Amino acid sequence: MKFENVLLGLLAMKPLHGYELMKWLDTEGQFLRSNTHHSQIYRELGRMVTNGLVEFHVDPREGRPDAKVYRITDVGREALVEWVHSPYQPTSRFQDADFNARFIFTAQLDPAAAIVVIDTELDYRRAQVLRSRTRSLTMADPDPIPEIDLARARRLGLAMHEFGKESVDRWIEWLEEMRASLVDEIASDTVAEASVTATPTEEARS
Amino acid sequence: MKFENVLLGLLAMKPLHGYELMKWLDTEGQFLRSNTHHSQIYRELGRMVTNGLVEFHVDPREGRPDAKVYRITDVGREALVEWVHSPYQPTSRFQDADFNARFIFTAQLDPAAAIVVIDTELDYRRAQVLRSRTRSLTMADPDPIPEIDLARARRLGLAMHEFGKESVDRWIEWLEEMRASLVDEIASDTVAEASVTATPTEEARS
DNA sequence: GTTACATGTGTGACGATGCACATAAGGAGC
DNA sequence: GCTCCTTATGTGCATCGTCACACATGTAAC
Incomplete structure (x- = not known):
């Protein structure tokens, strides 16, 4: 981006x-x-x-x-x-300009394409949540700074991790809401314009 | 950072x-x-x-x-x-390494200093929420791309803005929780060690 | 066999980002 | 008169971030 x-x-x-x-x-x-x-x-x-x-x-x-x-x-x-019609590639940071700009400006020009963007984002975030569950290291058995408090480190690290997951979950919820409202919009637009312009409603879900 | x-x-x-x-x-x-x-x-x-x-x-x-x-x-x-004892300067991005790393590693070495870090962050975020309410531009009266849908842009922009505020509010809540638990910890540590080391409990709130 | 994947460590290039510094005009407060 | 804030635009430099490419080894699947 x-x-x-x-x-x-x-x-x-x-x-x-x-x-x-x-x-x-x-x-x-x-x-x-x-x-x-x-x-x-x-x-x-x-x-x-x-x-x-x-x-x-x-x-x-x-x-x-x-x-x-x-x-x-x-x-x-x-x-x-x-740019709006080029493929969207999510990055590891959620709720960021990478997605936000793409979403807003795509939705203005091509609502159906915006749904594809949301779905791409959703797939990536769901995978991210799964990946966050894997435990790759145990931060124990240390040679730490004398004054360091490893127990507190683990506690705070866990709290931070939990909050991170909660935030991504909420982000996913919001994306789903946005998707639903966009789908509704497109449907009603299509119905309204059906007799006039006969806009085709391609199913954007991949 | x-x-x-x-x-x-x-x-x-x-x-x-x-x-x-x-x-x-x-x-x-x-x-x-x-x-x-x-x-x-x-x-x-x-x-x-x-x-x-x-x-x-x-x-x-x-x-x-x-x-x-x-x-x-x-x-x-x-x-x-x-680094842990150098002043912490928040940046406009919340829930990011700038704060997270500072918080985790400060809390391990110096819990009282970590509370100062949280308070600095809290002050900044509360100001950010207030700042987000000011309306500096009206994105109307345009010379837009023909196909552009300004009404949808406004609607989605507003939704994004609302979600952003909600996220910062939740972030502030979490910070307050972390602060409270740290304060409790320090208090009980101090009581426990009072007769042994007589650690002074400086009030970290600026 | 050979293709793919995981583990492991790097280099080169280039754009993005952030901070300090610079300039310039007007208004508000001391 | 002086300093500070807001509006307005920039340069220089160092680091950050990302992508492509590279090499090396072992194991599992086809």
Whole structure:
């Protein structure tokens, strides 16, 4: 996943300048993608201009510094559509930009494809939960730091592990809810448009 | 936060080789730190040897490839203790190695310091939840991709935002539970050792 | 036999990320 | 006058993270 795609998706909705993108990713968008330093945004936008994905014009403000307002280009739109239709590969970190951006921007352009994305994510997370049950090491029989408290380490490690599993389980539940509501939406859309456009409802489940 | 510190903390408990570290971080330790590629582990271990934090001896196995078993050095122990007592700075991503490693390894060496770490984390997360409520942009009035569905985007964006807040809230709850159990532990330890060592119970809350 | 898988350790390359530093203008408070 | 905060944009550098590729051994399946 490239950060580029997040910016591309946002700029597809509305032209914005770097500072606005930064602010949005720090407040409303902080659960879509966290850990976004402003330097990264400006650097990325610069590269996207070079690659022709976006263009900008300088907006002079009264009483405020000038701002560069970026607008997505046709090339950018094509790149966005192409990304949305490229295969999704989950990573080990859940509830992260890798999935979130893919899901949001895919759902806008192609709801059926978004369901495939969810199913891919679900398969991966379920496997992850299973993998977390295997115990590969015993952290005993140590040569530890004198002051170290191994009993506490095990207790806290276990608590952390339990909370991690709980979180993934809740994530899986949420994904299932999202999937169900998307399926409903597609179904009602299809019914509504059936007589007009006759949109085919391909079953997206692999 | 440096990945180095995670390896240092684990090796303080028990000498291990790279493959074992990799396996552990992929199964039991996946909620302490995810996204760990083996190449990163071996590279990091190599650098730590250069810096004198760890040393290794080759363990010839019957029927299996040789393994390099790494053991923490005195320099490594000092570095670990120094890291544990250095100030903790939360990052925007919650439930991540940044906090997890710091918490686990601090709690082993200095439970009172671990409470300070939790409080720092709690302050930051509560502020984050508040910050998430501010609405900095309206993603309307667009010049969108023709096929784009802005209504769906808003709906899914909101759902994602809600789930994000719920997750942070649950994270805060868990932190409070951990804090309470640590406080209890310290209190009972202090009572138990009061007549023997007369350990002072400094109030860790800032 | 040979193909696949698990154990084990690495290198090279490249993009992503984070932190310090830099600049510039205006407004608020002391 | 001075400092601090907000808006606004950037560069430089080090580390992190990921992928491809590489090599070595033993075992289990076909």
